Amino acid sequence: MKKEMLYEGKAKKVYATEDPEVLIVSYKDDATAFNGLKKGTIVGKGAINNRMTNYLMKKLEEEGVPTHFIRELNDTETEVKKVTIVPLEVIVRNIAAGSLSKRLGLPEGTKLKKTVLEYSYKDDALGDPMVNDYHIFAMDLATPEELNLIAKYANMVNDYLSKFLLECGIVLVDFKIEFGKTSDGTIILADEISPDTCRFWDAKTGEKLDKDRFRRDLGNVEGAYAEVFKRIMG
Ligand code: ADP
Ligand code: UDP
Numbered sequence: 001m002k003k004e005m006l007y008e009g010k011a012k013k014v015y016a017t018e019d020p021e022v023l024i025v026s027y028k029d030d031a032t033a034f035n036g037l038k039k040g041t042i043v044g045k046g047a048i049n050n051r052m053t054n055y056l057m058k059k060l061e062e063e064g065v066p067t068h069f070i071r072e073l074n075d076t077e078t079e080v081k082k083v084t085i086v087p088l089e090v091i092v093r094n095i096a097a098g099s100l101s102k103r104l105g106l107p108e109g110t111k112l113k114k115t116v117l118e119y120s121y122k123d124d125a126l127g128d129p130m131v132n133d134y135h136i137f138a139m140d141l142a143t144p145e146e147l148n149l150i151a152k153y154a155n156m157v158n159d160y161l162s163k164f165l166l167e168c169g170i171v172l173v174d175f176k177i178e179f180g181k182t183s184d185g186t187i188i189l190a191d192e193i194s195p196d197t198c199r200f201w202d203a204k205t206g207e208k209l210d211k212d213r214f215r216r217d218l219g220n221v222e223g224a225y226a227e228v229f230k231r232i233m234g
Contacts (some may be wrong), residue, residue, distance in 0.1 A: 001017060002024050003015060003016040004015055009033070012192070013028065017198055021183060022070065022079055023080050023082045024079055025077070026076055027078075028042050028045075029044065033215040036124070038215070040214060042221050042222060044222060047075040047076050050076050050077065052233065053078075053193050054069055059164065061157060066153075067188055068080040068188040069112045070082060081182055084124070085190060086179045086187070087121060088120040088122060088142065088177050088179065090177050091117070092118075093116040093117075093174040094162065094173060094174065095109060095112060095174065096110040096112060097109070097212075098114070118130060151186060169202050169204065169210065170202065173200070177189060177197035178190050178196045195209065195210040195228050200228055209227055
């Protein structure tokens with residue numbers, strides 16, 4: 001049972017439950033980009049992101065990546081294990097796009113010879129600045145052991161999702177994930193895996209099937225979310 005709302009973010013609300021170790025996340029249709037500067041609604045997004053995240057997290061659990069998923073309650077709400085979020089956006093890149101393309105002058109679509117792992121310090125006021133392992137240890141955002149595990153899990157997520165999505169006709173260009181610590185200190189995958197947080201390109205045409213359609217005003221945003229959902233969930 002949902003109790004008080006603990007937090008309302010840009011894409012989800014988080015509620016307490018009777019169990020102090022369990023939260024309910026409620027996915028919204030609200031969309032934001034550029035650190036909240038651009039706002040809009042993507043009709044049906046909440047349900048798509050909720051169900052897709054849960055489906056993929058269940059698969060990742062089977063692959064040996066521990067996740068916060070407990071059970072889906074309805075189209076937009078899910079019970080998850082409560083964690084203290086490690087304040088890092090963990091970004092994995094297979095192909096240059098977005099901020100990497102801008103920063104390094106690599107044309108979008110350039111295949112990276114080696115997968116790139118990046119960390120951003122989760123702080124909206126600072127604009128989520130990129131940090132490296134030295135910053136992370138200096139600021140005590142994670143211990144070396146925790147960061148090792150986070151990197152290992154991030155690579156496992158990438159390996160599994162890249163292969164699985166390609167079978168669905170989707171290229172996994174890049175994505176952002178978050179990790180958290182349970183009350184006993186275990187590191188698990190938290191938050192979401194959805195077209196809001198991943199770049200998905202059609203394997204044949206290269207068409208963008210993710211939030212870049214909203215960020216860049218490319219049109220047919222709802223259609224792209226629905227297409228990815230259909231290909232992944234059947
Ligand atoms: P934002 O905070 O960037 O606006 P959201 O709207 O997605 O993002 O809000 C969801 C919040 O819940 C995020 O801050 C995320 O880090 C946090 N969160 C995700 N999973 C868990 C969890 N299992 N336990 C605690 N917090 C979580
Ligand atoms: N991303 C995200 N949340 C953020 C920043 C990035 O989910 O706050 C995802 C984004 O959807 C993309 C990947 O992380 O799949 C890399 O994003 P990038 O750094 O290129 O940032 P952007 O171009 O979105 O500014």
